[in-house]
Structure formats: C-alpha cells, structure tokens
Amino acid sequence: MTLATPLPTPAPAVGPDPVLSVRDLRISFPSEAGTVEAVRGVDFDLLPGRTLCIVGESGSGKSATAMGIMGLLPPTADLRGQVLLGGQDLIGLDDRALSKIRGNSIGMVFQDPLSALTPIFSVGRLLSDALRVHQDLTKRAAWEQAVQLLDLVGIPDPRGRATAFPHEFSGGMRQRVVIAMAIANRPSVLVADEPTTALDVTVQAQILDVLRLAQRETGAGLVLITHDLGVVAGHADDVAVMYAGRFVEHAGVQELFRRPTMPYTARLLAAVPTVDGGARRPLVPIGGEPPALVGLPDGCPFAPRCAVALDACRSGEPELSHVTGHGDVACLRATEIADGSLDPAGDAAPVDPPAPAYPAGTGEVVLRVSDLVKTFPVTKGAL
Template sequence: MTTTVETPLLAVRDLRVDFAGPDGPVPAVRGVDLTLRRGETLGIVGESGSGKSVTALSVLGLLPGTASVSGSVRLEGRELVGLPGRELAAIRGRRIAMVFQDPLSAFTPVYRIGDQIAEAVRIHQRVDKAAARRRAAELLDLVGIPAPDRALDSFPHEFSGGMRQRAMIAMAVANEPDILLADEPTTALDVTIQAQVLDVLRTAQRETGAALVLVSHDLGVIAGTADRVAVMYAGRVVETAGVDELFAAPRHPYSLGLIGALPRLDGRGGPLVPIPGTPAPMAELPAGCPFAPRCPLAEERCSA
C-alpha cells in the first residue's frame, strides 16, 4: 500500500533575513519554518519586533534592498527565494496577495479606488477597462462597501479607515489568489470595525477558497480566526500548535505569558500578568534562549 504525501501549498524552511547595520548584519528572522495547507488559516503572533511582518513580506520578496534573505520559500514546490523580479511579479496578486497594515499608504493617493482595483484585475486577466471596472464594483460590494458604483470614483482619503481596509481586501482578492497574507489588518481600528474587517476577510477567504496567513499581535483576533498558530519571539518560531491546543495547554513560557496578558471577557482569571522587561535588541541577543532574561521559569541551562 502506498501513501501519497500532499505537497503543502506554502512551505517555508530555515528562512533567515538579515538587514545591513552600521556594525554589520542585524538578524530579523532566524531560521523560521512554516507550513500552510490549502484553505487553512495560519495565525502568526508575537510582540512587535518578533519578525512576524518581515516573515510575511519575505514570502513575496517585498523587503528592501538592504535585506539579505536565505532559506527556502516554496509555493506548491516552486522556489520563490531568488526568483527574478519579473517571475515574482506574475505571482504577486495572482497566486499570493497581500493585505497591508496601513491601507492609506498602500493605496496611491492620487488615483481613484476603482482605477487601482481595476488595474490589479487587468494586470493578471485579459479583460477590457469596462469589464475590469465592473469587476471592481463587484469586489467592493463583496466586502460590504455601500453604493459600490459610486465608491469606485472616490479617492483613498475620502474613505474611513475601515472602508480603506475593506477596499484593500477587495483588491487583494481581485484575482482569486491561492494565499492571502494579512499583515496586522485590524491595527488602529476600533473593536467594532475590527470585527467587521475580520468578517470581510473570512467572507473573502470563503469566496475565493484561499488559505490565509494572519499576522497579528492580538491573541483575541488569532483565537477567533486561525486554525493553527505560530508564536514568534526574537525572529524564531518558538511554538506551533492548533489554536485550541495552544490556548488550552501552551508549551512555551512565552506563549503562556502572552495568554496571561490577555484580558478575559468573562471576568475570570484575576488580574492581568504582564511579561516583565522588553525584548533584547536583535543585534545583542544573549546566548541560549533569548526569552530567558524575561522568563519566570528560566533555569541555568536556558542561558547555555
């Protein structure tokens, strides 16, 4: 009897990213391994500076020229690290799409919303301007923007923050990609709009069948959305588990600390327990486990 091993949709292996610094390379990502299966939602969580966004941007080759990337990022077996710009451009927006953290800076301010979404359609599909505009209106309607035909002619600054994020999601799913990378899509939004944007992401994922990588520092967002969670600290994944397993029985002290600092809506659990101290600068990481100086469970061997 033979068993076939399914090729993961996205496989990241030993991903390393260094940025040029005044005293030499500074690590930002230090050997990350991730696997994403078709239709799955993977949450990447951690404090600011843990390497979450850099990992997501590395997948699409969107890091600046000062970054040095090594390791492997495979899309259904095809290596993306080192791929020429022209070949990567054919994948961006078509196979893998990005929902950026700040839609105001992600949209071009001097072009209308409809023109920018229609452009994303026409880059990857052979349709005329009228068909691309109709598709843009359908997408704005899908993400819940009222009067989509009129909204097409609005400039980005005329939309509220929540509407801009919806429009960014509409542009991301314009070509029905296989993977959606959402980098902190609910940052700076109030809780009501945050919930609406997450609903829009789930709707977009359901309509396109895409797998979703959701980057967030908010464990509440991850708990209600993700199937699996990767916890990052100091440029590494310290724990990966199913979402229920992670919240029921976290294995790494850092995961436990993040959950302990999360307020509970039912009022149980007592006062919040913050994680002491701050992460060490990436250029000055201590020997051994980088979380050891902040860890209440640290032993002597953790610093070896």
C-alpha cells in the same frame, strides 16, 4: 476582542498539499551596531483554506517574515531559505518575475490601507488595473468586476463609490478596498500583516469577517500576522508564536489556548484581559524587554525573562521539538509543562489588586467640560 471569543473548530484541510511552504527562512539587515538577525530559521506549511496566525511582541520578526514571503524587503536585506508557492521557489526571483506572482497567486493586505492605495486614482481604477495586469480583460469588463469586488467586501453603493478616491473613504472602508484588491485575481495564498491595528473594535470585527469571506470565496490559505490574541482565538486554525526572530511554539489553536507549553506563550496569555475570569485581577505584564537581534548571546533568548528557566537554558538555545498531543515547542521544560507538573508562568500568577489609595468619588474636580461647541466655517466651494 478578548479571549472570551469562543474557539472555533478547526476546518479540515481542503487538500493534502500545502499551497505555501517556508523552509529555514532567514532574514538579516545591516546596521551600525552589526547584523540584525530579524528572522532566524522559520519553517511552516500552509494548507488551502486554513488560517495560520503568527503572534508575538513588536520586534519579534512577524512583519519581516511577511515581507520576506512577498519579496518586498529592501535591497540591503539578506534573504535565505525557501519560500515554495505551488512548488515554485520565490527566493532569488527578480522583481519582474515576482510582479507576475504578487497580486495573482499571492495577495497581501497591508497594515496601513491609506499608504497601500495610490491617492491619484479612484478605487475602481485601482481594482480594474489590478485585474487587467494579470488577466486579458477589456476596461469595461475589468470595471464591472471591480464593482462586483466592492460589493463582495461590503462597500455600500459599489457602483457609485467605485469613482471615489481613497481619501474619501473611512479607514475601515479603505481596508475593505485593500482586501478586494488582494483577492481580485483569486490567489491561492493571502498574507495579512496586522490588518486591523488602526481600527476600532467594531470595525476590526467587520474587517475580520470580510477577510474570512474573502478566504472562503477564493479557497486561499491565510497567513494572519497580529498581536491580538483575541483575533487569534476567533479566527486561527494554527498558531505560531514568534520570539527573537524564530518560532518558539507552533500548535493548533485549541491546543495552544488550552495548555500553552512555552513559558513565553503562557505569559502572553496572562497579559490579555478577559471578561469571563470571575474576580477582577490586574493584568500581568512580561517583565524585561525583548532582546536586541544583534549578536544574540548563547542560550534561550527568553531565559532572562522566564520564571522557570534552568541553568541549561542559558547555555544553549533549544530547538523546536514535538510534544505529543500539542505541537512543536522550543523549551527544555516543555514536557513538564505539558503534563501539568510545572506552571509555565512561575511566580507571575495574578494577585488580588491592592486597595485604592483614595476612596472612590472623593477629591477635587481638576477639569470640567460643559456645553462645548466647535464650528468650522466653509470658506470656499459649494454647499
């Protein structure tokens, strides 16, 4: 998917009260180099029926945020703040209490569906167990509901495939099973942690459509974690851009794509290929590397990579502040960028590509393959 995907009109909120509220979420891990501050004060509200996409480079804290919300962090992690689900704070609950909530009031779609499914049970058994652990159902009733769930997420021949095992499904079909399991008990919140990373573009689009269908069927709020800005453009209502463990921009999807106000967001968008830009231009990568989250220096963590940074950006880290008509941005120059008087990409504007060193179609062939055939003999079993 590319940024050419049309931006959707944000759906109106189903209700005034958020189904999930996160307040000052902080997550740290011990390491040999020191304490890793993976998440540093994340705040957001999720309304019913709406989709919040959290985007950013690898290591920015997206998955740690998801795991912190679900209570799936390792015992060594230090988790602070508030995660309010229907008014109940999940921080501090033991595993027994969280097990009654996970899969019932809140469901999760993991990045790797094969590792999320128990290989020794059929998919029908996995789904029916997920139903029976939270509902008073007979085995037969749970199995029938499992078949209905497989049909809902687009599994062909759901009654027959319910007896199959996870390894007998393709990657896309396994992800459909994981989505079916996440929505089995009609949760109020869904968390999807990069659910399409390992899938090709066609299957990715199908899985995203299934997620949208699942959200519509349950009325749940969706937290979608991804690094694909094309997915964000086509499916988000609100977008939170994460860098160095905290949100640096939080706005509606149309406002963010129309005028990115944090230089980091602008650089992320400049690095995405588009099909509607007219002249062919090279992608513009973000120079440098994300900072290590051990002993962060004073100042804005993005300042060493920012083309419009000021001396003041290196002396104190800016807090999120509201920009009229846009959203919340953590940048000292947000007002200048928002009113169009400053280009957030600075000198990172695309340039015309250089002429190729060699004319196209010349040179010696270094590898040629023709009429390649590979067969595998069946040495056991019935065919």
